Amino acid sequence: MLVRTSRISTILALTLALALSAHADSRTQLKPGWNLFSPEQDVDMGREVAKQADRELSILNDRQATTYIDALGKQLAAHAPGGEKYPFQFKIVNDKAINAFALPGGFVYINRGAIEAADNEAQIAGVMAHEIGHVVLRHGTNQVSKAYLAQAPLSILGGVLGSNSVGSVLAQLGVGFAANSILLKYSRDAERQADLMGTQTLYDTGYDPKAMVQFFEKIQAESKGRASEFFSDHPNPENRISSVQHEIEKLGGMPPRARSDSPDFHEIKNKLAGMPAPPKAGTKAATNGRPSDNRNGKPDLPSTRYTTYNGRDLQFRYPDNWHQYGQGSAMTLAPDGGIINNGALAYGMMIATFEPHYDRQGQISLEEATDQLVDELRRSNPNMRVMRSHERTRVGRERGLSTELSNDSPAGGRETDWIVTVLRPDGMLYYFVGVAPNREFSSYNRAFEDVIDSVRIK
Numbered sequence: 001m002l003v004r005t006s007r008i009s010t011i012l013a014l015t016l017a018l019a020l021s022a023h024a025d026s027r028t029q030l031k032p033g034w035n036l037f038s039p040e041q042d043v044d045m046g047r048e049v050a051k052q053a054d055r056e057l058s059i060l061n062d063r064q065a066t067t068y069i070d071a072l073g074k075q076l077a078a079h080a081p082g083g084e085k086y087p088f089q090f091k092i093v094n095d096k097a098i099n100a101f102a103l104p105g106g107f108v109y110i111n112r113g114a115i116e117a118a119d120n121e122a123q124i125a126g127v128m129a130h131e132i133g134h135v136v137l138r139h140g141t142n143q144v145s146k147a148y149l150a151q152a153p154l155s156i157l158g159g160v161l162g163s164n165s166v167g168s169v170l171a172q173l174g175v176g177f178a179a180n181s182i183l184l185k186y187s188r189d190a191e192r193q194a195d196l197m198g199t200q201t202l203y204d205t206g207y208d209p210k211a212m213v214q215f216f217e218k219i220q221a222e223s224k225g226r227a228s229e230f231f232s233d234h235p236n237p238e239n240r241i242s243s244v245q246h247e248i249e250k251l252g253g254m255p256p257r258a259r260s261d262s263p264d265f266h267e268i269k270n271k272l273a274g275m276p277a278p279p280k281a282g283t284k285a286a287t288n289g290r291p292s293d294n295r296n297g298k299p300d301l302p303s304t305r306y307t308t309y310n311g312r313d314l315q316f317r318y319p320d321n322w323h324q325y326g327q328g329s330a331m332t333l334a335p336d337g338g339i340i341n342n343g344a345l346a347y348g349m350m351i352a353t354f355e356p357h358y359d360r361q362g363q364i365s366l367e368e369a370t371d372q373l374v375d376e377l378r379r380s381n382p383n384m385r386v387m388r389s390h391e392r393t394r395v396g397r398e399r400g401l402s403t404e405l406s407n408d409s410p411a412g413g414r415e416t417d418w419i420v421t422v423l424r425p426d427g428m429l430y431y432f433v434g435v436a437p438n439r440e441f442s443s444y445n446r447a448f449e450d451v452i453d454s455v456r457i458k
Contacts, residue, residue, distance in 0.1 A: 026250045028196050030081075032138040036145040039085045039105075042138060046105030049183060050089075052323065053109065058278060060092040060112060068268050069110055072121070073128050077106070079204040080129070080197065082136045090128070094278040098219055101184055102131035104140040112272050117219065121265035122211030126202055130212065133197030139190045140183045192243060199247045208258040209248045213241050298440075299335035299347050302447035306454075314351075314430070316396075317454040319447050322348060333451075344410035347444065349451060350433040358427070369429045370401050370421045377419075383408045384417070395422040395430070396455035409437045416441040420452050430457070 037045070060066065073090035077083040086106035096113040103109075108131050110124070118124040134140065186194075195212070202209040220241075248254075303321040318324075318333050325332045325339075332339070334348030354376070356369035367390055378384045384407040391402040400422040409415035418434040418441075432455075434448030 025252050027200055028247060028250065030137060030193055030197050030200075032082075032136075033142045034145065035138055035142050036148060037138075037141045039082075039138070042135075042141050043086060043105035045141060045144070045183075046103040046107045049103050050107040053103065053107075054091075057109070058094040060094040060272075062092070062271070062275075065092055065268050065271060066090075068264055069115070069128075072125060073108060073110075073132070076125060076129050076201055076205050077132050077135075080132050080136045080201045083132065086135055088132070088135070096278055100127050100131050102134045102140070103183060104135065104138065106132075106135050108132070108135070112275075112278065115269055116272055118215060118265075118269070119218070120211065120261040122202070122207045122260040123215040123218075124265065125205070125207050126198060126209075126212030126215050129198035129201040129205075130194050131198075132201060133194035134186065134190070137190070137193055137197060139186050139194070142190075143183065143185065192240070195240060195244050196247050199244050200251065203248070203251045203255050206255055206257070206259050208254065208260045209244075209251065210254075211260060213244050213248075216241055216244070299337040301443055302335070306450070313424075313458050315454075315456040315458065316451055318349070318451050340410050345435050346409060346411040346415070347436050347440075349435065349448060352431060353424070354429040354431055356427075356429055364427075366399065366401055366421065366423050366429075369423060370403060370419075370431075373421065373429060373431060374403060374405070374419070377405070381407055387416075393420060393452070395420060395432075395452055396457065398422045398455075398457060400452075406438070411437050414438050418445075418448060422455075422457070424457060 069092055070090040074088055077086070077088040083106075088106035088108065090108045090110060092115070093109050093111045095111045096116070097111055098113045098117045099111045100114055101109055108128065110128060110131075114127055115124055118127070199209045199212055202212060300321055302319040305320045306317040307320040308317050309315065309324065319335075322333045322335050322338075325334070330352045332345060332348060332350050334345060338345065338347035340346050354369070354373045356364050356372045358364045370390075374386065374389070378386075384405050386403065387406050388402070388404040393400045393402040400420050403419040403421070405417040405419060406414055407417050415435060415437050420432045420434075422430050424430055432448075432452060434444065434451075436444040
């Protein structure tokens with residue numbers, strides 16, 4: 001009888017312990033939202049845009065500081081649900097503004113100013129855990145997925161690419177690294193989710209989860225000057241601080257032996273404080289990719305200096321003040337401000353491939369393939385009109401055809417769409433589309449012609 005009572009007591013104790021444990025950690029369950037892309041495509045997209053970010057930003061080239069911040073970030077990412085799917089990389093931007101951002105797939109950038117503003121390691125870990133939350137919850141590609149469904153049918157490429165590949169979607173939407181990129185414009189609900197995921201990640205890594213609240217309170221108090229950039233780029237959810245505090249209660253309060261600081265953090269912070277000032281505002285690196293505007297809201301005219309695109313199948317030259325979005329069989333070249341309305345090309349050039357339908361003998365002429373392409377384009381763009389067609393031209397050394405169309409411009413009024421086509425050796429049709437409003441097309445025509453003249457099909 002005593003043995004049975006002992007067993008009952010043991011079972012009751014275990015049951016009570018499990019109940020207390022479940023109550024102590026009743027964390028908010030968070031899952032990624034709807035998405036057209038796979039996690040692997042998140043990585044592909046992030047890697048492509050990260051190349052642009054590295055060119056646009058002033059990346060701090062200090063081995064000790066970079067090694068420290070990358071190791072800290074990877075330690076946090078290892079405790080984020082689903083973090084193992086992504087090859088996380090953490091870099092420091094040489095910018096005094098208190099800010100940070102993450103691209104899909106785990107490419108995370110922390111401003112020097114955020115590290116200098118943090119009082120301890122747990123606070124900067126809180127900022128990084130928040131950005132990791134955006135990655136594992138796939139907020140960037142969720143935004144792109146919604147924009148693709150909303151904008152792609154209106155695009156000149158609508159229905160032609162026939163693929164949801166990363167390169168195709170980037171090209172259609174003109175997605176790249178810029179201050180107004182849909183990859184970095186999160187909703188308040190997405191910010192709330194990243195806050196909660198960041199709090200959970202801090203807790204599971206053994207850091208004081210209150211550090212995230214402390215950092216938010218700190219920069220909220222410093223509401224002027226550089227501190228304002230974080231909240232302008234990260235919309236402040238309602239009751240942000242109380243929401244994080246409530247999540248800490250759900251986690252059961254402070255983790256055992258919670259960490260808050262380390263000598264390594266202060267060594268790096270002091271090192272950054274002693275470095276020369278970052279590049280002055282107004283330089284390309286310091287503008288975070290924000291478009292210049294010297295023409296009353298219109299893009300700068302095409303540069304007379306050129307840069308070279310050298311891909312696996314294609315090589316050409318284009319103005320060096322145009323940015324490349326996408327790659328391979330679908331890309332867009334556009335100046336700052338050339339892509340508007342969340343993905344509509346108003347100024348610039350699209351380059352893509354089209355697979356024509358061959359006859360029973362497996363033959364087709366350039367004229368027939370071009371007509372099929374134009375028919376597809378007009379089905380996707382009901383207001384598009386053919387102005388001139390079947391005019392012979394050269395695409396580099398190859399025979400091509402020139403077609404001039406008119407369409408509604410996203411900038412208002414009508415635009416000219418100059419399409420140049422050429423058949424590839426494998427039977428696919430390459431087409432180049434120069435786009436500009438009618439009244440400004442003559443200012444872009446020379447640049448479009450220079451691109452076409454420089455094409456080399458490999």
